[in-house]
Amino acid sequence: xxxxxxxxxxxxxxxxxxxxxxxxxxxxxxxxxxxxxxxxxxxxxxxxxxxxxxxxxxxxxxxxxxxxxxxxxxxxxxxxxxxxxxxxxxxxxxxxxxxxxxxxxxxxxxxxxxxxxxxxxxxxxxxxxxxxxxxxxxxxxxxxxxxxxxxxxxxxxxxxxxxxxxxxxxxxxx
Ligand SMILES: CC(C)(COP(=O)(O)OP(=O)(O)OC[C@H]1O[C@@H](n2cnc3c(N)ncnc32)[C@H](O)[C@@H]1OP(=O)(O)O)[C@@H](O)C(=O)NCCC(=O)NCCS
Numbered sequence: 445x446x447x448x449x450x451x452x453x454x455x456x457x458x459x460x461x462x463x464x465x466x467x468x469x470x471x472x473x474x475x476x477x478x479x480x481x482x483x484x485x486x487x488x489x490x491x492x493x494x495x496x497x498x499x500x501x502x503x504x505x506x507x508x509x510x511x512x513x514x515x516x517x518x519x520x521x522x523x524x525x526x527x528x529x530x531x532x533x534x535x536x537x538x539x540x541x542x543x544x545x546x547x548x549x550x551x552x553x554x555x556x557x558x559x560x561x562x563x564x565x566x567x568x569x570x571x572x573x574x575x576x577x578x579x580x581x582x583x584x585x586x587x588x589x590x591x592x593x594x595x596x597x598x599x600x601x602x603x604x605x606x607x608x609x610x611x612x613x614x615x616x617x618x
Contacts, residue, residue, distance in 0.1 A: 457518065
């Protein structure tokens with residue numbers, strides 16, 4: 445997909461737009477202990493990793509790849525990110541992060557709703573899947589607030605972290 449066609453998704457609390465390299469500093473500044481804990485980063489991400497991630501995300505849009513990532517913008521500031529990953533089984537994983545100063549305002553919930561609606565309309569996807577560490581209360585609350593329901597214990601291939609993880613799902617409206 446050409447860059448001019450990359451989707452910008454507007455909600456009431458936030459707007460989703462694909463990141464560019466100019467956003468690398470703000471992305472890095474938003475990282476905190478909570479993200480490191482749940483994504484199991486060994487420490488603060490070096491700048492080269494942040495730049496590499498943004499390049500990879502942009503390449504996925506360019507090549508219509510399985511992974512689609514947006515930055516979450518709130519009041520003109522970068523507030524986090526949300527990612528859709530097409531699993532190839534008509535399901536797509538969704539993952540999300542909101543930077544500390546923007547939390548507890550419904551930003552993650554709205555971003556998840558915008559991204560999953562886009563996936564249902566534009567990818568071969570009928571079910572959005574949130575694979576969540578069973579101890580991650582904030583992430584579980586986001587999934588529930590976005591309309592996901594508990595499906596069961598996640599299988600080991602569905603996540604890279606230590607877990608154990610559970611699976612919440614949202615079915616596309618028919
Ligand atoms: C999880 C995370 C994205 C939540 O972002 P957020 O923008 O604060 O979430 P929202 O404001 O949309 O909150 C949605 C619900 O979660 C609840 N919630 C948010 N943070 C919470 C917390 N720390 N503990 C308990 N509940 C929490 C909110 O109260 C809200 O529920 P309510 O509407 O019933 O009141 C954010 O805390 C984060 O980035 N954490 C680190 C990364 C992470 O764990 N990502 C998920 C990996 S699967």
